[in-house]
Amino acid sequence: MAYKITIADIARELNTTPATVSRALSNHPGISDKTKKSVHETASQLNYKRNRIASSLRSGKSHLIGVIIPSAEINFFGSVVHGIESVANTQGYNVLLYQSNESREYEEKGLESFLSARVDGILVSIAKDTIDYSHLKEIKARGIPIVFFDRANDDLGIDSVVIDDYKGAFMATEHLITKGYRRIAHISGPQHLKNFYDRLRGYMGALQANKIKADPSLIYHGNVSIQSGKEGVQHFWARPEPPDAIFATEDFTALGAISELKERKIKIPEEVGIIGFANELFGEHITPRLSTVDQQTIQMGKSALNLLVDLIEKKEMTGHRQQKIVLEPLLICRDSTEKQKK
Amino acid sequence: MAYKITIADIARELNTTPATVSRALSNHPGISDKTKKSVHETASQLNYKRNRIASSLRSGKSHLIGVIIPSAEINFFGSVVHGIESVANTQGYNVLLYQSNESREYEEKGLESFLSARVDGILVSIAKDTIDYSHLKEIKARGIPIVFFDRANDDLGIDSVVIDDYKGAFMATEHLITKGYRRIAHISGPQHLKNFYDRLRGYMGALQANKIKADPSLIYHGNVSIQSGKEGVQHFWARPEPPDAIFATEDFTALGAISELKERKIKIPEEVGIIGFANELFGEHITPRLSTVDQQTIQMGKSALNLLVDLIEKKEMTGHRQQKIVLEPLLICRDSTEKQKK
DNA sequence: TTGAAAGCGCTAACAT
């Protein structure tokens, strides 16, 4: 194997010292252009690659960002990670990825592992199962820059980038109303997660704003899955007055609902309108094409990373006021809410 | 912030030396249980977290695995990463993720960055745009353990975990034949990627095995996208004898084809049967439910990581024979290939 | 079973 070249090797080659080489390689001002040039040349000639580990140990900066997502299998998070990485790489950071599998236990393991790796900052989207936040508080207490994305908790004094779930849900529900639906049901998600709580509130808010009386029997509490969608429909249609529209808290839930409605030969969107939330890729291509709310995933990733980098680079934790970036949801109108044929 | 606790702090506390503490923490045999116990207690009391950077510098092991995927936005890769991580974490490795965006340039940047980070091993799924493999050869030449997954190249002497694309394509095509389709088209992907080349071959093989004459005009070369699927249909239906079935090289391509067929009011599966490849999540829930071939994503990730860890831990590169793990594809029969109503 | 001492490769304060 190409023996490990160090700055000492380069220094020897050029009859100079490691310090000079180090400075030249990092474009330190006060190193002559001539030296810089020869150092860079020799470096690439010897196929030198800076040892980041040594560099990190000495400088105290690992150039590592730890990212915890619930699951890489969920498209939404993949997409956010895409956004995160696109910025991280241009800023000289590498992304250490860890999946919590929606479990608080793994979430904590991920954080421990990040602590050990001495990451410069941490990005977290909280797991479904996380109810106790002490592990996150500890990160904050240790003064390690941390930012939540999508799944956030406002009570910990931790910065976050989220979309306006209330508004998105409001828009979705109001869209159904505008399209002529009146008896609108909601299949919601775990209420201890602010996102789903807010979406439920947004749904209620839209009903109220349009003078439609909310009916508790039209709310089904699911756990954000295809299965929940099916169950929601089963639940609603087991009762006397089924809804004429459903706002599902997430696209996969909507997919499950559609699947179940089709099995029951209930026509979408004529008999029942349906709208989801997330703008997953498949939505545009199923039948009927699914109306939904876009969450600006790429932008979310980028914003979260930028916020984190600010935190890392300022690092004046003292006097830092909690920042919260709220992205605008985007209503995507497609066929599944088109009650009257155009 | 919780001041950085080091093994020296623990040693001082216990009137012993850093060496002993280090040994105790890594359960070195030949340290008394008593000492181990007191060290572990003091460590957790002081909230000590091992500094992996220092540890890595000294030991030469970073416990980092670099993973390059084309895009985190593609479900398939998210799923493989899921498999990779689930094993990596139990083995004490962390995953450094890098996205090539299907570009050879970024792929190389990722590798450079991994080199700098002194990862213990690298997992790569080759980018679409990569035609020249010198950057990958260099990794191999440097003796850094590397394993390909899914998108592999057999000519570099690099181990790989792939599925049997030929067989999967063969199965898919033969399935169409079994179902009574005869004029079977194929929308393929970039032929310099072995996967898509093999799938085309598998398609041809199945036709031949069933004595169906291949018709070059029934092969459309796309680039693995929803758009390609649409274009494929446009291409086929612009000619005299359109096909009665399509084997799409990937599920999103199939989705595009379905989308275009629907627009043309062509009935699936009665008039045209269609089967994809990948078993993306949405396939089960679109109409008609998409027949496809499962690629064993999670298993692929796990196998790739295991192979890599073997390489890292044996590290007897000399005399290592190229290993290739070929996973069995799984035919998933659903509605889109059900020519005769049951 | 434990301690002493060296050093991984780099950077940064201080000196020149």
Next chain:
DNA sequence: ATGTTAGCGCTTTCAA
């Protein structure tokens, strides 16, 4: 503009 020196926190001989 460059050299000298020390040390980041850990692991690992070697010695006791």
